[in-house]
Amino acid sequence: MKCVVIGGGIVGLATAYRIVQDRPDVEVTVLEKEQSVGLHQTGHNSGVIHAGVYYKPGSLKARMSRDGSRSMVAFCREYGIPVEVCGKLIVATEDGELDRLTALYERSLANGLPVRMLTPGQARELEPHVSCVAAMHVESTGITDYAQVCQALAAQIPNVVLGAKVTGIRQEGAVARVATTLGSFTADVLINCAGLHADRIARLAGVDVPAQIMPFRGEYYELKPDSRHLVKGLIYPVPDPQFPFLGVHLTRMIDGSVHAGPNAVLALRREGYHWNQINLRDLAGTATFPGAWRLARKHWRYGLTEVRRSLSKTLFAASLARLVPELTIDDLMPSEAGVRAQAITPDGALVDDFLIVENGPQVHVLNAPSPAATSSLEIAKHIAAVSLSRK
Numbered sequence: 032m033k034c035v036v037i038g039g040g041i042v043g044l045a046t047a048y049r050i051v052q053d054r055p056d057v058e059v060t061v062l063e064k065e066q067s068v069g070l071h072q073t074g075h076n077s078g079v080i081h082a083g084v085y086y087k088p089g090s091l092k093a094r095m096s097r098d099g100s101r102s103m104v105a106f107c108r109e110y111g112i113p114v115e116v117c118g119k120l121i122v123a124t125e126d127g128e129l130d131r132l133t134a135l136y137e138r139s140l141a142n143g144l145p146v147r148m149l150t151p152g153q154a155r156e157l158e159p160h161v162s163c164v165a166a167m168h169v170e171s172t173g174i175t176d177y178a179q180v181c182q183a184l185a186a187q188i189p190n191v192v193l194g195a196k197v198t199g200i201r202q203e204g205a206v207a208r209v210a211t212t213l214g215s216f217t218a219d220v221l222i223n224c225a226g227l228h229a230d231r232i233a234r235l236a237g238v239d240v241p242a243q244i245m246p247f248r249g250e251y252y253e254l255k256p257d258s259r260h261l262v263k264g265l266i267y268p269v270p271d272p273q274f275p276f277l278g279v280h281l282t283r284m285i286d287g288s289v290h291a292g293p294n295a296v297l298a299l300r301r302e303g304y305h306w307n308q309i310n311l312r313d314l315a316g317t318a319t320f321p322g323a324w325r326l327a328r329k330h331w332r333y334g335l336t337e338v339r340r341s342l343s344k345t346l347f348a349a350s351l352a353r354l355v356p357e358l359t360i361d362d363l364m365p366s367e368a369g370v371r372a373q374a375i376t377p378d379g380a381l382v383d384d385f386l387i388v389e390n391g392p393q394v395h396v397l398n399a400p401s402p403a404a405t406s407s408l409e410i411a412k413h414i415a416a417v418s419l420s421r422k
């Protein structure tokens with residue numbers, strides 16, 4: 032039996048890896064349009080192994096983040112990838128955030144996580160430069176390098192075809208014919224993990240997609256080496272629960288550098304890593320999508336604040352100084368941005384949970400934003416089970 036996985040990001044690779052491990056009778060091929068794996072969302076993220084604090088109890092995100100954080104740490108240890116379970120602080124910087132911090136604490140307990148509330152003094156024992164009125168410590172949060180995880184996964188998969196951009200899909204009875212820039216492939220089972228292009232691939236395969244991907248760029252600065260001592264681990268603000276974005280935070284990466292960000296601005300191209308990267312087809316896709324306008328009407332104020340902060344390093348530094356007052360604009364240097372694939376429904380709602388749609392012998396991953404890197408090995412188990420159960 033032949034299985035084709037579209038997309039060599041962490042979700043596609045983890046899925047192919049799972050099938051290779053569990054079903055030696057299945058011939059798996061991963062098709063990736065770039066010349067290397069993990070170059071898009073997976074290679075441009077914060078490197079955090081999320082414990083599962085933020086997600087609604089009972090959701091796929093909550094379960095797969097909690098279980099995925101364990102399986103990701105175990106995978107990294109097994110394959111010699113640097114990993115550290117360093118914990119993180121979520122800090123309330125004013126009294127008005129206390130209710131939301133308490134709600135997060137209760138949600139974390141409901142999700143079965145090891146968390147504790149801290150006084151400002153206790154928080155400063157962990158992060159001596161932090162400022163807060165209260166904090167929550169999450170013990171099971173970790174850090175790794177997801178690009179290295181992708182390389183380790185790919186090394187276990189016999190057929191990863193690079194430079195193969197999928198351009199067409201025709202379902203002919205039980206078999207899908209997948210056209211690519213490197214020729215055609217047949218599949219008894221087709222799995223779409225194309226990240227920022229997942230909705231387009233699903234449409235090519237004849238699926239009536241319930242939500243469209245909108246690309247949200249997340250921009251980062253990095254602390255200059257002399258300023259890294261201001262942050263020991265991970266310091267996050269209390270997020271606005273209306274949005275899936277966590278607010279700009281400070282993240283010590285596994286290589287010892289400290290990243291600050293990401294913000295969330297609409298990208299003018301699906302893989303648009305800078306303001307000047309524009310794609311007319313992508314822009315037209317957004318402009319003609321009613322969900323984009325409804326989302327903008329609901330959240331224009333939030334969007335404007337994000338754009339202003341994107342254009343002003345001073346405002347970016349001011350957001351960070353709320354967490355660590357000693358941080359100033361002079362401590363920051365630019366770093367690479369990432370682009371998130373976030374599915375939006377036609378009525379303008381941000382799809383909150385992972386969205387995995389089955390269509391006969393096809394499975395389409397239509398929403399896999401953060402914490403999908405953390406959860407990738409669990410998402411993979413789920414996809415392997417649903418796609419191969421009848422085979």
Ligand SMILES: Cc1cc2nc3c(=O)[nH]c(=O)nc-3n(C[C@H](O)[C@H](O)[C@H](O)COP(=O)(O)OP(=O)(O)OC[C@H]3O[C@@H](n4cnc5c(N)ncnc54)[C@H](O)[C@@H]3O)c2cc1C
Binds near residue numbers: 070071075080232402
């Ligand atoms: C700024 C940022 C910070 C984040 N921080 C974290 C974090 O700290 N922790 C965490 O758990 N998650 C984080 N995430 C989320 C996480 O990175 C993503 O959820 C995850 O990487 C999604 O993986 P993926 O395989 O679905 O997508 P991708 O990594 O984007 O992979 C999709 C692949 O499909 C390929 N593809 C697309 N179209 C085609 C085609 N037509 N033919 C062939 N190939 C195609 C692409 O080239 C790409 O390689 C973050 C994301 C961003 C952007």
